[in-house]
Amino acid sequence: MSLVTEEIKAKAEVYYGDEICQEKTKLLLKEIGLPNGLLPLRDIIECGIVMETGFVWLKQKKSITHKFEKIGKLVTYAPEVTAFVDRGGKIKKLTGVKTKELLIWVSLSDIYLNDPPTGKITFQIPSGLNRSFPCSAFEVEETKNVKQENKEDEEVKGAVGVKGV
Template identity: 85%
Template sequence: MSLVTEQLKANAEFYQGDDICQEKTKLLLKEVGLPNGLLPLHDIIECGIVRETGFVWLKQKKSITHKFEKIGKLVTYATEVTAVVEPGKIKKLTGVKTKELLVWVSLSDIYLDDPPTGKITFQTPAGLYRSFPCSAFEVEETKHDKEENKEVKEVKAAANSETKESKLVRSQQRPYS
């Protein structure tokens, strides 16, 4: 049974199609400060995020198994992956399993270690966990990705500048006497 309902979709930023969903997935990972290669999904049908709660879902045509070469780990992604995201964390993760020895184990949480040590930790519902270098989950950005990132940084800088200017104007305003 799917966790994604029509009511949930109505309250979400909702996208369909592999190209836009790939782009939005990488952008979301960047927004929350997680490695951009953490969700190497293929043929994504739809994705969405409810900004108020951080609930995210990704649906793909078929489940895939991906090997993270730098750490030699196999991870399987179901046709539907759901989670709640916040800065530096993915919680209540469903649809993702990793192979440990001969057993597939569900993952429930992913988070950056605090203080930042360049490590990312994966946790199971039973509380077992493993940490790896964040670099193992980074994917080389294409020229197109770098241009988009430059645009995102420029938009954020402009928004920051406007916020600073409005604070400065407010601080210079005198209250009525």
């Protein structure tokens, strides 16, 4: 059962489609001070945020499992991921995200930055147990938009007098 009701949607900024939802997700992570690769979702069909409460949701076509190579951890993301975010680098009451610890999958409930100088991010499960990792393990190098690259290529060619063949 979805946590996102029509009443919640009526109060929210809602976006549809993978491209815009990917942009909005990365922007949100940046705004709250968390690494941009923390939510590596694919085929997002809907996302939204209720500004007054910080409630966010992401819906994707199907669940995915992602391995964060730098720390060797598997994380699975359900078709619907919800949470409350705040600008202090915190994600609270997270649903739809599990990580594999030893041989079992455990749900994550909170994600937050430790003291910023340490560069560590902490993941907590509902029982209160937690683990910290370097923020760099969840950073993804930004890639330029293909249209932007083509435009820059054209500007460079024009600036040096190169003509297309």
